[in-house]
Amino acid sequence: MSVRAYVWQRGTAVVLVALVAVHLGMIFYATGKQLTAADILARTRGSVPWALFYGTFVVAAAVHASIGIQASLVEWLSLNRRAARIFGGCFGAALVALGLRAVAAVVL
């Protein structure tokens, strides 16, 4: 792993620890209250804070997963670094696209 990838991996990890903790709290809250889709969407639609929260979550998770996958491909499947970087980059870009679409679906 390059120094740049290492810094991005650990930097996004710091952000994700806080975001995952809040997300887990939301999961336990929603399941405890047995919320329906309408209940969930009523809380998230039109909410700028939730859009920012989950938008940040998607980008950080995509960067973090992209780098993690690259490391796994090199170390476990002995893929060369260039191929791993291309695959990881494409995977990360797909995650950002799908993730931001999901955020739009629940906040717009």
Place this chain on the structure above:
Amino acid sequence: MMMRLDSRRAKPTWVAAFVHRVSGLALAIFLPVHFYVLGLALNGEAKFDGFLRWTDLPIVKLAEAGLVFLLVVHMLGGLRLLLLENSGWREGQAKLATSAGGISIVLAIVFLARVL
């Protein structure tokens, strides 16, 4: 950190590193599916609600509890790694790693008890 599969290294911290890697990969595979399902809300609440009703099946609840375990164990494993790398905290790492696994299992069971 270079990590290769080797069962002879079955120390708690190596197991923790292995679980961290596998849980991260599993979450990366799950994320596109999760985002796709949330995207269903774009096509109206009925479709989204239909999916949520499918998630009422006990086997799906069990899988969701597995995802809660993966998310918690990956987060706590990452937190331990960040502390290890940035604070120089070297003592009791095996205990910390074991505790992270224990907390993850307990939270997954609590989640399952709430949704079943």
